[in-house]
Amino acid sequence: MTPEDRFPGPELPDSGPRPQQDLDVLPYGSYFEPAEPPAGHPYEQTYTGFGGARYLEQHWPTPGHLPPAQQGLALGGAVGQEAAQAPGHYVPTGHFEGGYRSEFHAGEATPGGHPQPEFHPGEAAPAAHPQPEDPPTIELGPIPDPPVEVHFPYPQPEPGEAPGPLYVIGDVHGYLDELLAALHQQGLIDDEGHWAAGRSRVWFLGDFTDRGPDGIGVINLVMQLAAEAAAAGGYCRALMGNHELLFLGAARYGDEPVQSTAGTASFLAAWRLNGGQQHDLDRLEQHHISWLSRLPAIAIEDGHLLLHSDTTAYLEYGQSIAEVNDAVHVVLADEGIDEWWDCFRKFTKRFAFRGQAGPPAVHELLDAYGGYRVVHGHSPIPYLTGVDQEDDAPPHVPGPYIYADELAIAMDGGVTMEGRLLVARLPLN
16 A cells, blocks of 8 residues: 555646756755765665655554544545646635644654764865754744733643644745645645644744745745634744745845855845746735744754754754754844855755764754654755656655654655645654
8 A cells, every 4th residue: 555545645736837946056056966875975775766764654644543524535535536627726625624633652862973964055066075964943932931821822722631733844835726735635724725723733844935836825825824723722833944044035135245155146146046936026025024034943843853954054053942043033133144145055955864874963953952853844855865757757755755764754745846745744653
């Protein structure tokens, strides 16, 4: 039985061709991707099949474990049939009730290892330079201890009431219709696109804009769901991805030159190079900027360390979640264009958890920030696994990718390359 049989995804709307490149690059440079594993960094495991890591045949919930409203979808569902009625448009098939509870099954953290070398953007020339990687986790707006009638951002649970189920969502990159379809299929929104998940907890892992047709529409939807979820007793939160740093930098600094090791560049040039859409920049308003600028860089939920990028660069900004988030917010407040650029550059690194050096890199982050598993976006699963696609066939992405000795979960399903926009309920095993 395949992951699609156990947990079929919605039939995605067709938002048009995906002509943009899929890996972020810095001006005058690109990521170094070795044709063969370099000495000292054996990537053989990640270049064969799917790296020995398991897709979710053993992790996706079976129909009997899903809420009644979702079991029909798990058995084949009607989303695809309805969607087929109007090509290019997602037609919801019914209201899903959310807010059911989940039981947290925590794993145990393992001892720390050594820093993970990673290949990062080669600004001067493509060469294999092992670099320290980033860490992830930060609690979104910790609530101070208040009196009983304290104003929580959401209603207090009843005594003994468990928190709602936890969901994570990978990189959206402006594909609003695909996002609506995936959220509806999981029962997180209703037919009208409003929150329908009760006390559920939802985390977006960053990268709302660029490459896709409606980045501002995606931001508006997430902001709307955040307000509706709070009113229902749940919450919808988001991390800051490298494309948020790039988008905000392009809006603030435009063509102002920034010094990099590759020569003079600009945020606007880098944004366009990485799929920036002018209509998103034209529609960007102050309330979008304020909301995006306050997003945390890392967070932790139920023992899952949530971050956007699969890098250890987060460690360069602090040894705790609060330190990292505060440091990034200081950069965005008014640290200067070069510091902002450096932050964007560091959070554009990837592949730190791949290969034999991956588990130690994950442990380094977990030891610093807590948790027992890292969940990230940023690197599309087809690139992360190193699996070649046949001709122009779209990549096969059955679900989230579990790797690095099952210490890491990748959530970027490659929607920009006709893959899949992933929404997953945690824990996966």
